[in-house]
Structure formats: structure tokens, C-alpha cells
Amino acid sequence: MVEGSINKAVLRVRRGGPADTPRFEDFEVPFEDGMSVLDALRWIRIHRDSSLAIRYSCINANACKTCMALVDGQVEYTCIAKLLPGIVTVEPLPKRRLIRDLVTDVVPDEEKALLARQQPD
């Protein structure tokens, strides 16, 4: 079998919270054939900027269905969206309330912590 060659992609990621002016940051990410957009986002957190907010759970099984984002303008599960060389734009889901960076509010209302919070002071 031929080994996957190392390619490069630039992830253009929208950053910021609901009160911020949205800005885009570029991250150059090396990748092997077959890697996903989520693989690249996780790579960025370890190798470039751990403060990047992303939501995922099952990593690559497409079982948890929590890693959705806009990839080049299309709603995708980032865990199965394949990386291609060149610029890949990643943005939070447009129709959900923005929490920060790529994370939007996909938690069902009845599962939200705020409702149950007990103020410590």
C-alpha cells in the first residue's frame, strides 16, 4: 500500500464570541490523505492555539453528531469532512446562538446548566 503523502491546508477559522467583531485567523496545517477537518482543528489546539473553542465528542466515528460547522459555506460534520490542500474556511453554524469561536448552542433547552445553577455566594 502506498503511504499517504503529507499535504498542507490552510484553515481559515472564524474566531470570537457573540459580542466580538468576527475575525478570521489562518492556520497552516500539515495533513495525510484521508484526514478530516476536525483532525486539523484538534491539531491546531495542540500545536498552535489551545484556546480555540470547538465541540466534538466521538472524534471520528460520526456517532455523536455534535461537531457540525460551516465548512466552505456548507453545513458539515467536521469529523467526516475531508481535508483538501488549499484554503478551507470554517465558521460556526449560522442559525444557532454563538457561544465562542466554532461552538454554537446545540444543547436542548431542558439540558442547560444555567437553569439549575446554585450561586455559591
Next chain:
Amino acid sequence: MYAAISAARQGVSVLLLDKSLVGRGGATIMAQMTVAAALGQEEPDDCATHLRDTLEAGRELCNEELAELLCYDGPARILEMEGWGTRWARAGDRIRQEIAPGHSRKRCCYVDFLNTGPAVAATLRRKVSEVAAIRRLSNIAVVDLIIEDGRAVGAIGLSLAEGELVTCHAKAIILAAGGLTKLYERNSASSNMGGEAYALALWAGAELIDMEFVQFFPIGHLAPRLVGMDPIMWDPFRYKLGGKLLNGSFAEFVDRYGAVDFGKYTVTRDIAAYAILKEVEAGRGTPHGGAYLDFRHVPEAQLRAAFGPVIDRLLSNGINLTKTPVEVGPTAHYQMGGIRVNTRMETCIKGLYAAGEAVGGANGANRLSGNAITEAFVFGARAGACAGAEAKTLSRNRDDKLAAVALDRIQSMPPRGSKRETAPVILQAELQKLMWEKAGPFRTGEKLSEALRRIRDMREQELTDLKIASDRAFNLDLQDWFELRAMLTTAEAVVTSALARTESRGAHQREDYPNLDPLHLKNQVLKLEEGALKSTWIDPVRRAAGLAENG
């Protein structure tokens, strides 16, 4: 989720906390495979035979009472799940069951196609949402328990969306946060399997048992990169289609390690893992450090008949099984050890229970394929029933002052203002690499000692000096930090236990002690004493004579 449903049946109110979205994290959602229970629908089978197979695989270290509970309650749970909407694969009026390694009967049910885990998780999510007494909270990572006079009375969690700590009060607490596979670089886990349940139990004063027995799944997917699938998906392929394990020179090899394979797939997990890594060590591995799994001899029609849409998903990953073998190798998969409980799923701390993979002992030194989801159902149902019953007998026990003290302690924990550039996720990656290299499938005293020294350094020196971003909302640095704190405690528990067991048994393989040692026919119990882990040895729990025959 099973525990929550079962506790609510006792007439108590239940708070269900999940680090991820409720019912979308953990290991179950990833499990594309099978669930073992002696339904006897494909061929005659009974619970006693399932128990015998489980005990045999466990290399004489199973807590036989827990194993008995697992095997005898399994069938009822499978049928209950079907009643709640899980569509087990059927052939006419019988549930289909397949044979799996180590099982002497066709016993493993599944949901087509490779959809068992997601399907049962969906059933439980729906069921949980229908029970009014269960309140669900997503994105709360429990970071500490509140203990008062030896009784668990509450928990402190990090609410990720707001970046705030929350306190919860409870009359009983069930730890069901799964296993520890995220400790290892190569793992088949979802992102939230950092072994938090074990660390929480230790910190609370409870005991762990047999933490050295980490199961390495022998044929986890290595290459080419495969997405949209569970990395351990090749197991059901092998049940149904055989498939040959070949080394880097495309030669069969498993038979040279004392087992019969030859495409029949009857070799147990520990021997398969051993055989593959020994081939790699001898320079006969594949490019990514594993073995080839080859289905080229299976006609495409047969592949499609067995796995239909999955074959297309593989093709979209550039994998054509009729033309290319894939690379597979051992990957951290499951923890046999865990929190020490009795058959009521109680720990030695009053009001503190455990369920699922967090429980230690039922599977001894090696777990049979298919027993994990069964145990999630059975132990969940049992823990929920017992915790619910206990909670009903207690009057309201809520001490806000105590909670405030615990909260203060936790609040002051994550380091602030560090000048280092190292974020918690970076130290996590280093820990995963360390555990893989020094405390992986094959261990030596020297490597384990190195691991222990490094883990202690990380815990004592570096954990308190890491870079944490200042954002409040969805601050993963903060969540990673608490996770790392638990991972280091749990990793130390695994390594300490592995050092002390100077023999090779089941999933614990010591190259410096390659044989079984009858003197070690004991379970190892770990406890925190004045901040240090202390190991003691006990005789395995054997079931009362005759129970199995009467069951």
C-alpha cells in the same frame, strides 16, 4: 442513562450530568459491535455457560458475583431495551446472535449495520427524556465530589458553556463516567474517557481494583485514515467474514504464538495483541506499526451481503477491501479494573455507587467481546435501583457550608497567570505518549518506573503551572486542566498497579515476568492514604457454591 432510569423507578428525582451532550459521549456511542447475552435464540445457551466463558477469559481474577450478575441479568436487559425501541437484528421471530472470540455459543446481538452503540444510546436518550423525574444537564464535567462524614453528599462540576463551577447536592451518587482509554496515545475512545470516574472515586476515599488490566483491542484501525467509523469496526468483519491477519511481509503469524487463527477468528484478544506487537518488535510490522488485515479472498458480493452500506463508506475513505488490506494494531480499548463495589454497586463510601465500565472486577484480567454494553445495562440498572432505594430512606441532607468549602478549594485550583506557553492539552498529549510507550500492552519494571517518575513530576511540578486562556465561554483549556488533573491520578493508579503485579496475566503483560505466578492469583486494591497510593492484595470474590447451577 440506564442507572438514571432505574433510579427514577424507585420514586426519587435524578440529576443526570454529562460532560458531553447527554448520551452522546462516552464509549457506548462508539460501539459499532455487539452485545453478549445468553438469549439462546440462535442455538441453545444459558447464563451459566456465559458465566463460565466470562470467568475463563478473566484468568481466574473475576469478581465472580459481579460476573454472575452480568451474565444472569443480561438477557432481561436486552429484552427490556428491545421493549424500549432498540431494533436488534432479527431473523423472523428470533434475535440474531453471532459467535465472538472466547464465547462458546452464538451469543452476541447487534443492530445493523454496525450501529449497535448509536442505536442503544438513542433508545436510552429517548427513554431518559420521557421520565419526568430525570433532569438532564449537558456539558457539566464533574471535577470533585463532596464528602461529609464518610458519605457522598454532592458534586462540583464545571459548566463549560459559562465557564463556571456549579454545585449539586444528592443523597446518593452513581459514577458512570466510563473508562480511561484517553490515557493512551493509541485509543479507540471518544474525547471524554480520561478516567475521571476512577480519580473521583480515589479522591473521595473509595477503593480501586486491578487497575493494571487495561485491555488493548488487537485490531484497531491504524491506516489509511478512516473517518465516519469506529476504529475497532474490524471485529464484526472478522466474525462474519474471517479475514486474515498478515505481517508486514504478508505472511500469517498468529499460529506461531500458541493460538489458532487462520481466518477463523477464534484467537482471544490478549494473544492477538501480543502476536501483532511481537511481529512489529521483530521488524515484521506494517508501515504504521501494526499488521495487515486482509479480506482480498472474500468475494465482493459476500462483503456487500454482510455489510452493505458500510462497504460504500469504506470506499469513500479510499478503502477497497477487494484490492487492499488495511493496517491494524493494538489500541487501548477498555479498562477491566476500576472502582471496587459490592453486588449493590456500592463503594466503601456511603452513598457512592458506580456503574458500567467504571466498575472494576467483573471481567478479571481480560474481558470477553460483547460484555461491555451488557455490563453498562446490567450494572446501570442495578446501581440505579440500589442508589434510588437508599436515597428514599434518607432525610434531606444538604450542607451549603460544606459545599462552599469544597467549591472554594476547587475554584482556587486551576493555575492563573503562568508564564509558560504549555497548555493542558499539550501535557495531555505528552502523558498519552508516555503511557503508550511505558505502560502499554507490554511492560517492564524499568519502563513503568520511568513512567511513574514522570507522572509524579507532571502532577507535582507542572500541573500547577500551565497556560489557561482567560475566556469564560467554552474554555477548553479549563476543561482540559481538570481532565488532566484526573488523568494524572488515574495514570498513576494504572502504573502503580502494573509495577506491583510482577507476573503476566491476561491483559497485563510484563516482559520481565513473562509467566503466570500462582502467588499473584489475587486482586490488587488501591487506595489513597495521605495523598499516596497504597496497594494491598485480596483473594478474588468467588460466588457461593451452587448459585450458578440454580440460576
